[in-house]
Amino acid sequence: AVPLVVAVSTSLSAGNGLLIRDRAAFERARNLNAVVFDKTGTLTEGRFGISDIVLLDDGDEATELGFAAAAESQSEHPIAHGIVAEAKARNLTIPKATDVSNITGEGIVAKVDSQDVRIVSPGHLARQGNPISHNGLKQLEGQGKTVVVLVRDGVPRALFALADIVRPESKEAIAELQSLGISSIMLTGDAKGVAKAVSEELGITEYFAEVLPEQKSQKIEELQARGLSVAMVGDGVNDAPALVVADLGIAIGAGTDVAVESADVVLVRSDPRDVGAILGLSRATYRKMI
Numbered sequence: 150a151v152p153l154v155v156a157v158s159t160s161l162s163a164g165n166g167l168l169i170r171d172r173a174a175f176e177r178a179r180n181l182n183a184v185v186f187d188k189t190g191t192l193t194e195g196r197f198g199i200s201d202i203v204l205l206d207d208g209d210e211a212t213e214l215g216f217a218a219a220a221e222s223q224s225e226h227p228i229a230h231g232i233v234a235e236a237k238a239r240n241l242t243i244p245k246a247t248d249v250s251n252i253t254g255e256g257i258v259a260k261v262d263s264q265d266v267r268i269v270s271p272g273h274l275a276r277q278g279n280p281i282s283h284n285g286l287k288q289l290e291g292q293g294k295t296v297v298v299l300v301r302d303g304v305p306r307a308l309f310a311l312a313d314i315v316r317p318e319s320k321e322a323i324a325e326l327q328s329l330g331i332s333s334i335m336l337t338g339d340a341k342g343v344a345k346a347v348s349e350e351l352g353i354t355e356y357f358a359e360v361l362p363e364q365k366s367q368k369i370e371e372l373q374a375r376g377l378s379v380a381m382v383g384d385g386v387n388d389a390p391a392l393v394v395a396d397l398g399i400a401i402g403a404g405t406d407v408a409v410e411s412a413d414v415v416l417v418r419s420d421p422r423d424v425g426a427i428l429g430l431s432r433a434t435y436r437k438m439i
């Protein structure tokens with residue numbers, strides 16, 4: 150039988166915008182020491198718009214944007230939506246892409262007009278030994294903008310900078326956790342400059358950037374090895390393994406199905422402030438039971 154206090158809190162939590170999928174994990178929430186937040190789609194809204202295009206070659210914006218949109222029209226990633234939306238806003242004819250494949254957490258590859266088209270992170274190119282040296286890159290990232298590189302037939306042709314919106318509730322969520330004695334850590338596949346800018350805006354002092362999807366869960370395990378009880382908050386397919394490994398996995402309600410199904414608690418309102426509510430509710434519930 151479900152103890153009465155727990156039953157009451159479960160209905161209370163529904164009123165608070167929380168969906169508790171795993172009661173044991175919810176009970177553990179009262180002992181948390183640290184909360185790890187994914188950046189894109191979690192602390193930010195994950196709705197990207199192109200703010201700048203930097204040409205690296207002798208092409209023109211319309212041509213390069215058309216190639217990028219062709220490949221990205223097959224992707225569900227928020228960056229892809231931003232690129233396709235810009236091409237449509239400019240009334241460009243988007244060529245057809247074939248052989249599209251995702252490099253999860255790093256970019257996308259396709260064939261467009263029999264050319265090899267890649268839209269990838271600057272970090273991906275750097276790891277392959279082809280770093281982008283253009284000054285604009287660091288400058289745009291320092292403004293908190295996500296930058297991706299269009300590579301056609303092996304030649305970098307353009308940088309696309311995309312601006313996301315930091316959720317207005319995120320800063321308050323971090324401050325509230327701090328007042329509860331819990332530290333917040335940010336984890337992102339995005340570049341260091343972007344991670345630094347967004348962290349500073351939110352008052353987060355510890356962050357890890359250019360974290361590939363399989364490394365997200367490793368980071369959680371590292372924190373646990375330091376003796377911390379850790380919650381992970383995420384929205385994406387790439388966050389799912391980390392949500393499973395964490396002592397408490399929390400999915401953003403507006404996130405992907407995979408994230409929601411991997412989580413112990415779902416933030417139905419997609420409001421990061423509700424993380425503090427989980428803690429408060431867990432503490433109140435299990436105090437009363439003893």
Ligand code: ADP
Pocket residue numbers: 187188189190221224226228229252253254255256257268269270271295296297336337338339340362385387
């Ligand atoms: P986060 O960890 O912040 O949620 P992701 O792991 O989804 O971010 O993506 C990390 C990085 O991989 C992005 O910042 C981008 O550089 C690159 N990337 C992923 N998917 C795409 C795509 N479809 N097009 C271009 N770049 C992509």
Ligand code: MG
Pocket residue numbers: 187188189190191383384385
């Ligand atoms: Mg995300």
